Amino acid sequence: MNDFICNKLKRLTPYEPGINDCAIHLDANESCMELTDEMKRKIGEKMLDLHFNRYPDPLATEVCELFGARYNVPARFITAGNGSDELISLLFGVFVEQGEKVLITEPDFSMYKIYCSTYECKPVILNKNDDFSFSPDEMIELANKEKVRLIIFSNPCNPTGQGISRDDVLKIVENSHCLVVVDEAYMDFWDQSVIDCAPAAKNLIVLRTCSKIGFAAGRLGFAIANSELTDYFRSAKSPYNVNSLTQAAASVFLGEKDYLPGAIDAIKRSRDRLYKALKKLQERYNDKMHVYETHTNFVLVRFNDSKDVCEKLKAFGISVRLISGCLRITAGTEAENRTLIGTLEKILEHN
Numbered sequence: 001m002n003d004f005i006c007n008k009l010k011r012l013t014p015y016e017p018g019i020n021d022c023a024i025h026l027d028a029n030e031s032c033m034e035l036t037d038e039m040k041r042k043i044g045e046k047m048l049d050l051h052f053n054r055y056p057d058p059l060a061t062e063v064c065e066l067f068g069a070r071y072n073v074p075a076r077f078i079t080a081g082n083g084s085d086e087l088i089s090l091l092f093g094v095f096v097e098q099g100e101k102v103l104i105t106e107p108d109f110s111m112y113k114i115y116c117s118t119y120e121c122k123p124v125i126l127n128k129n130d131d132f133s134f135s136p137d138e139m140i141e142l143a144n145k146e147k148v149r150l151i152i153f154s155n156p157c158n159p160t161g162q163g164i165s166r167d168d169v170l171k172i173v174e175n176s177h178c179l180v181v182v183d184e185a186y187m188d189f190w191d192q193s194v195i196d197c198a199p200a201a202k203n204l205i206v207l208r209t210c211s212k213i214g215f216a217a218g219r220l221g222f223a224i225a226n227s228e229l230t231d232y233f234r235s236a237k238s239p240y241n242v243n244s245l246t247q248a249a250a251s252v253f254l255g256e257k258d259y260l261p262g263a264i265d266a267i268k269r270s271r272d273r274l275y276k277a278l279k280k281l282q283e284r285y286n287d288k289m290h291v292y293e294t295h296t297n298f299v300l301v302r303f304n305d306s307k308d309v310c311e312k313l314k315a316f317g318i319s320v321r322l323i324s325g326c327l328r329i330t331a332g333t334e335a336e337n338r339t340l341i342g343t344l345e346k347i348l349e350h351n
């Protein structure tokens with residue numbers, strides 16, 4: 001059987017989405033806010049008007065216009081994707097040739113490396129410092145020295161929660177002789193976006209997603225870039241990549257004026273509460289844990305034995321993500337955060 005499987009697939013380390021039967025899921029950076037019944041009813045009404053026998057709008061025009069209106073970018077610079085994951089995959093397929101180099105930082109979103117390997121590109125790794133910071137100058141120098149075709153990094157970063165300033169990102173874009181892809185999956189929770197610069201920049205692609213702000217089920221992401229890059233992107237993507245159900249639901253999700261700002265604020269408040277509670281725990285167990293600062297909807301915590309803490313949390317019905325020797329904990333509802341903190345207290349007391 002294995003003779004039909006090429007070597008690049010045999011080398012692949014698969015992405016493992018956190019599937020488990022825990023009652024409390026704080027492992028996938030989803031929003032802790034479920035859509036309101038009123039929003040769901042409006043989406044239901046849209047479904048009644050949908051032509052299920054017809055293909056979707058290939059350019060998801062209405063959705064791109066609504067996203068563009070919300071983020072102040074004209075729709076002609078926007079490509080919609082089946083999650084930003086599809087767009088990341090497409091980037092490697094469209095803008096990089098087999099054997100060419102791609103600069104990736106470590107740690108960063110694990111899919112970059114996976115697509116790098118399936119598209120047979122060569123990763124050039126910039127290792128972050130022990131505190132998970134990195135120097136933009138070092139990134140520029142490495143990219144230019146190695147003649148990479150593309151740089152990709154998340155800002156703010158999954159899994160570290162940290163980010164670099166807008167000025168630093170623009171410095172990288174201006175001084176690197178390659179495409180720079182800034183994955184702003186978590187930028188709804190921070191204020192250092194460069195999305196406004198993408199339409200006029202020669203070599204910048206910004207990625208956004210609706211997954212972290214309450215629409216993970218819909219699978220909808222966006223790439224923002226100048227019109228030449230956008231044309232290539234659109235002509236290379238699979239034609240009906242965003243299905244009609246998602247487009248209809250997203251027209252409500254993105255279109256309801258007052259819904260999203262409130263939802264994003266609520267997620268940020270939950271994140272702040274979780275961060276403060278973890279910091280307080282750190283004051284008591286300073287020798288056992290370290291909490292990193294965050295600009296996202298999760299908090300990264302290093303425990304002396306993170307794997308052990310992860311397994312014990314799971315035994316109590318709470319799943320978090322073990323990554324880079326730390327636990328990445330998504331901000332949950334108030335009750336979920338409280339249960340998590342209480343359970344961690346119990347675990348640390350006995351460890």
Ligand SMILES: *Cc1c(COP(=O)(O)O)cnc(C)c1O
Pocket residue numbers: 029082083084085086109154157158183185208209210211216219220221
């Ligand atoms: C979650 C995440 C994505 C994937 O988003 P989808 O739109 O759900 O595919 C992309 N990049 C980063 C850094 C993420 O954390």
